[in-house]
Amino acid sequence: MSGFNLLHFPTLDRQQSRRRQWRAVWTGVGLGAVLAGSWVQWQSWQTDKLHQSLHELQGQLSERKRQIESRQQQAQKNEILRQQLDQLMRLQSQQQAWTLLQSSVLEEAQSLGLSLQRLHVEAGRIDIQGQAPTAQAMTRAVQRLSERWGQPLHLVSLEASSAAASVVTFVWQGTWPGVADGVVSLNKAKP
């Protein structure tokens, strides 16, 4: 009878079973708290991670936007430069055409003894005014220039000079096509 304790049944046994129940409850509560804490911690960790990802993505988005804006600005600059280049090329062509026109007119005038008083080009129309020693020289010159340019020149007015009987004052008029075309025509017409 060394191990007997008369408190054991039913008193201690009841207390022990109650204690066991409480222990189970508290163990459950503790375990639940630990699990809940772990879950919350994990969620917090995940949220932090997502925030970090979001921050990185926002950074990347901002960078892309900045790059797009930069490229758009660059494209606009390129467009402006291209337009300026076109404009310059057009001006260069017109300059060349004008030079050719002038040189060809001066060349013919010199060879036939014509004296040019006015050369005017405006809105695709060319007006040439001058004096020729003879009407034949003026006619020959207008033919040669028309052939050379590939564009007909029309005699608008012809007046005899009062100082010398054979000298005539003339005004030619013709259409002056686009600068590029004009240049080509002049180049083609050149012997």
Added chain:
Amino acid sequence: MQQAWGRLWQKMGIRAARQAWGLAPAGQAWALVGVARHESDLWRVQVATWLTPPAGVPVVDASWLSQALSDVPRPKAGTRHRLAMGMPEQNLVAGQMTCPVDVPQETWPVEVQLEVAQALNLPPEDVNFDFEPEALGTGAVHQIRWVGCARALVVDYQRWIGAAHGWHLSCVEPEIAAARRAAQALVGGLPSLLQQAPQDWQFRLGSDKESGDLHDDGMAGVHWERVFQEALASPAGPRLVASGLALKAWT
């Protein structure tokens, strides 16, 4: 699983205890013995005193015990002291019962409770009891040894100790078992019981092999038992019981 944890926890608490008390009835008085662990396997009596009822108190009423216990000087007065009380043989019933092995252990308490109630001629809810199964033999039954008493006696004990400040009733044990524990653990054997003052008693637990041998050893066992009964009946008997009750904290 939880029961195993509970037992382990309880055992750790018991092992860690440094002092325990036993309280054994001696007529109208009570023998109170405090035993403290001195070395790993040596216990010494620290306090041995008699608690006697004040004059004029009715014989059947031991409520004075609460106050007497509260007045006992103790080391570490602020803590609750573990106290085991002895139950006299005349208030106990004991016996053995057999239980088939296929009867689940959970139903043993109910079976024993009915047995105790029948032996005491009381309703089952009016008894306190404890039991232990013997090692399973070759048969298809469990032998269960049980001991019980009227619940009212235990309730009185609980009431008295509950009202005593600083005490905690941890056990109510049959006197004879406690006395046997103390006698078997007494350093110097039973003769030193009468030769030494209780304050000088020392105990070695776990050395009951010697007395076990005596029990098993025919005539010597009979002699030991006779000396033991004489010691129990002597004036030192209640203190021996109280010492054994205190020692139960470490068994």
